[in-house]
Amino acid sequence: KKKNRHASIPNPSNQMAVEDIKQVQDVIARESKLLVYTHFNMVVGVPADTDLQKCTNHLENAFGRMGIHISKRAYNQLELFVSSFPGNCYSLNEEYDRFLTLSDAAVCLMYKERVQHSEETPIKIYYTDRQGVPVAIDITGKEGKNKLTDNSNFFCLGPSGSGKSFHMNSVVRQLHEQGTDVVMVDTGNSYEGLCEYFGGKYISYTEERPITMNPFRINREEMNVEKTGFLKNLVLLIWKGTQGTVTKTEDRLIEHVITEYYDAYFNGFEGFTPQQREDLRKSLVIDDRNSSEKRHESERERAVRIEGIIDEIEGRRKELKVEELSFNSFYEYSVQRIPDICEENRITGIDLSTYRYMMKDFYLGGNHEKTLNENMDSSLFDETFVVFEIDSIKDDPLLFPLVTLIIMDVFLQKMRIKKNRKVLVIEEAWKAIASPLMAEYIKFMYKTARKFWASVGVVTQEIQDIIGSEIVKEAIINNSDVVMLLDQSKFKERFDTIKTILGLTDVDCKKIFTINRLENKEGRSFFREVFIRRGTTSGVYGVEEPRECYMTYTTERAEKEALKLYKRELQCSHQEAIEAYCRDWNTSGIGKALPFAQKVNEAGCVLNLTTKITS
Template identity: 50%
Template sequence: MAHSKKRVFDGLYAQLEETDGHVVLFSAKGEPSVIFEMTNPVQQLCTDAEQYQHFQDVLSGVVQTLGEGYALQKQDILCKQAYHHDVPEDAEFLTKSYFRYFEGREFTEIRTYLVITQEAQRSQFVQYDPKKWLDFHVKVNKVDDILREKHISHRRLTKEEVNEYCHRFMAFRFRNGPFSMTNFKASDEYLKTGNRVIRSYPLVDIDEINLPTLVKPYTQMNLNGYGIATDLLSFLTQVPHADCVVYNQVVQIPGQRKLLRKLQGKAKRHSSMPDPSNKIALADIEEVLNRLAVDSTLLVYSNFNILVSCPPDKVTTVTSFLETKLYECGIMPSRTAYNQLELFTDSFPGNAYAFNPDYDLFLTLSDAALCFFFKEHMKTSEDTPLTTFYTDRQGLPVCIDITGKEGKVKMTDNANFFCIGPSGSGKSFHMNSVVRQLLEQQTDVVMVDTGDSYEGICNYYKGTYISYSKEKPISMNPFKVTKEEYEQNFGEKKNFLKSLIFLIFKGNEFPDKIEDMLINQTIVEYYEAYFHPFTRFSDKEREDLRLKLLMDFKMEEDAAKLEQSMEDIERQIHEPQPEENPEERGLLLPAEARRRKLLRQCRSLLALAHDGASSKGEKEHALIIIEKYKKELFDNSLLIKIDKRITRLEEQRRRMKVKELSFNSYYEFALERIPQITALEKISFNIREFAAILKQFYRGGELEDTLNSDLDVSLFDERFIVFEIDKIKDDAVLFPIVVLIIMDVFLQKMRIKKGRKALIIEEAWKAIASPTMAEYVKYLYKTVRKFHGIAGVVTQELNDVIDSPIVKEAIINNSDVKILLDQTKFKDRYDRIASILGLTPIQRQQIFTINALNNHEGRSYFKEVWICRGQHSDVFGVEEAPECYWAYTTERTEKEALKLYLAHYGTMQEAITQLEADRRKAGSPKYLEFARKVNEHKKVMSLW
């Protein structure tokens, strides 16, 4: 170190000490400072103007709290760093490939420090003033409280950290790792250290303060036709050739009364000389005085300085870039910054009072000054046990909790999602990335696909790939239920089977109430007959049935029938009574025995009524009782008929046995039982039509296997199952049924298996997007939540969302996670979509920044995606390692090339490794181009 340099820097600080619970840095003139490290609360490209305004209010509150005799210094250090992520030894091959791909990638890190400094009295000696010292600590604690209250992440630096911070500033080295100072030289143009130069760019030329007349805490950037809210100085992250940028922001709060008197005196002077320039100056001063009187703003002295480190031959480029960007903000930076060493030393942390008041500071209102404070932070990883890695907008991996409910910050109640992206937007590539990361974190995944999008990843993870064909149809037995499931979950299973039967019987039509009641009853009785075979009606059931049938008979009775029945009873009373066999009397049903007894009594009373010896009163009384007995005999004859009917019904039910559970046995049961119910209930149902439509799934029918073959139980143990049903997507009957029974398989798997499960339905969801299925899908989505599950649908057509009521009612309303890819082609008709999806104006702006940034340089294939979890939304990049690309690819040519390598090397991992190594050897052509070459040779590159 040169002696002169030592002198320059040695006089900056008096001491650093830990006192009264604070680490305090004392400047050479004795000003104490406390330093906080904090995170700016506004995330880059959040597009939300309110967040900038909110932080502006917080800073304003801090300035008001500090008050006269204090300075607020904020330093934002934007430094180039190299990405590194520790990967466990036992990590999956694709995960290792992913982090190896990003290892060492350069990115701009933003670190922010807030320094509170108390002004020292300007005298030869710094005197200790206990009152001032106490006030300093009180103010520091108040600022701490404000930041905590406003949920702004911050902490006080330790003594070692303050020491390192000051030394790093001196060396202007903020890159992680060791640092040193070499050959420090100062000139009028810049400072030189080693092979870099450091140059200061003060924002304001004090001689002519060229600032915009109106300033806000943010600016509008035009992106894709939208005005996006962004930081005034957001361009600081993109300074070309700079390895480090420090933006030093200082506001000093002087004594207000003295300044006010000064301003009022100035106003008087200007008003006494009425020329145009004086009128303008007077108007400006009056505006300031009005603002001070009305608003809670203060007069402050400010300094804003951008310090940049870059190679010596790039200074002109950097200067040109900064001047252009500042002009765009309406700022004309100072061109006379010849005091480079002074500007550098004055910008040191805790040196807020070192500036020369004559040419470094300008007077303004605190609210205006705070608009120039930098307010943004970069995207950071979330604290979550379930990690899904994406990249931020500059290409740096960040992890999020894709479910929104497993991380430290709970954003959602359920992890269900829908994903919309037009063809070519990278939808399948994105879903492959998500599935890979879910599988690697012990999630069971079931996928329903039409188009082989997941064949590669399924092969890689040795999952089960079930492809539908006529020769080998996907067959299951959705009617099979265990006793445990029957006892615990029958309501849900019944609703599923009802949905399935109506899907076959009615298609997209709603069943009417009678049809619903009939099918519901047959399903209930079918399982009852299997688990609890019928023997007889209980006394209660018999009594209930008796009352019901009696009511039915009475409903059917008309006057003619009633008259005829009464004539029959009259005739029976007048007929001579046959001799009764005493043995036979013991075998009679109670109703028959009662009938005979009543007839005997009626005959006796009739004899009494016709007996000449009877008095008139006796005759009348006998006739009244006969009439009463006639009514009882009428009811009694009905009960005899009903009892016989109940006995017949009992016999019918006893005959109905269910020996095994399958569609076949249900079909037989229903065809026998439905006519019995319709006869009993006196209702109509087209049993022949029902039988004919369902017949194709019955014995000997074309689709018998679909609903009658037991599913391979081992499927429940598989971690990854892909059902590929592309071959039946045009079969109006079969397609929805297969999708439905796959969903049922997932539900069974979900209940049986512990841990996280995911069901992802690609375009196949359209098969079940009918009004009749809405209730079932709603039920599926709600049930999934209870069992630590995720249900998701993926679609490319936005019209599907707009036109289908089931999507809105069952899927959108029950999904807390929305995923959208490039929506540019729908931009002109987005109002309706936005209202259906419940998008805020801010979210719409975010969506239209997808793929719209100039952030593709130095990166491989990647697409951006907008993810909203509850109310938290942001745009992320889907960028993966080449090895992952080969595992995910849906391009037929690339898949064929991979299969050639697989055939040669035997395992998917080895095939991918060699294929990518060969592509690099060939000069890293595009994936498709290299795949074509491999296919032309029909063998691996080493054999060409």
């Protein structure tokens, strides 16, 4: 009817209306869309002395930018006001209060009408919705009733001050309370309080007490391709450094030496088998024929000479004994064996002098002789919450990646031994291993974690870290189905690159730029918002914790010192110190954490307040 009415009066505006109606009819026929009657209204309340016209102009402009034209009603305001009450929509006038449109358009303004619900999942991580109502989600995305991800590895990005550490503290606390073993690599004491609260193991790297491990000490059953690969990466890291270039020959050579080293320890070398002698003989004959050196000898004389060479090689191998497994014994074995392997296989271009020089630093008498020769504390495998603090070596180009690699191997061993859920969280330390040399190992660890009920998470704050590194994109982000983003307003001008790398949709980006922008903070505890995407499902959640948790998570030096003062003065446990501290904080009437901590530090003792502090 409406189309025919417009068509009956031939002018440009009516013709456009006819075309619009025809387009809607085509969509309905082609895509089986629904036509629905719709009504929206907005009630605006302002103080009596406010200019109402400014409000309506602002609303008209805001809706106009979205292509929505609104009309101001003056003749049935009471009806509209009453119909806005819950359950009162039946009082709308059918003739002039409703309009006909497609169902997609009708629901586009109702995306907030659905209240977020807690998910059915055995692992519940509590956040709040944007109104402050607690909701539990499956942070892994794969253990709940609805599977959202293929793996539970995660990537977290947030600039300094965005609440990144606060959020991660909240997540790992809840994971640990639900039976998850947690291993963390930290470079800023962000998890010291939480580790102390749980009574976990907090290990700081110092020159006097370095983080040590004997990665070469394994039993016969552990000797596999994976372990050989780890040790090969370790040796190449020391030899070449994180940014070094490794040739295929060097890679194969180190793998060859490691295999022979363990064979010498587990089986000993009694001599070549007939098959090995025959293979070596054929190889030497071919090399001899290709040699530019001319020899005037008979076939018999050449055969005797080659047998002599094989006997000499065999004799040198027999002399190489491995009595114990350690870096020291591997160094001794490799510096003798590598020249022989090169000679036997006519390999050239191997810089053995550099190899010896770089490796010697970790050998007996070297600056880091303990690092790879002393066994790690075996109790770490039984600890359920372990934090490695390696801030003191973050500027060391060799030790930083090496110790990070050692810790990752500890997690891999723990991952295989323990049957419960495990998580490894690597803060800024991940940059130490984000090199071409380590790329394959990182990919391997990420993919292996999925098979052993484990997750690997990387936390970073620098946008350049993900923009400028192909290793991050290929090895870390592509293997992380869970993405967590804190406030990204600092990166807004450069966000297109992040959007591309992380595979974010336009809808995701719109959600991200509402983080911490809503007027929903009044009267709440310390509160930050975070965008979480699991697979293709995403949303913005609130991280809201009581003061007791805040004091456990805080990274503010003054606040940490004030809490330590309470613990020292009261000679009590970490939890009792927090309870006493927060009791005084609540009594003081001071809202912010830092001003109260400053009061405590100024006093230099426990306050034991009974009344509010008056300034």
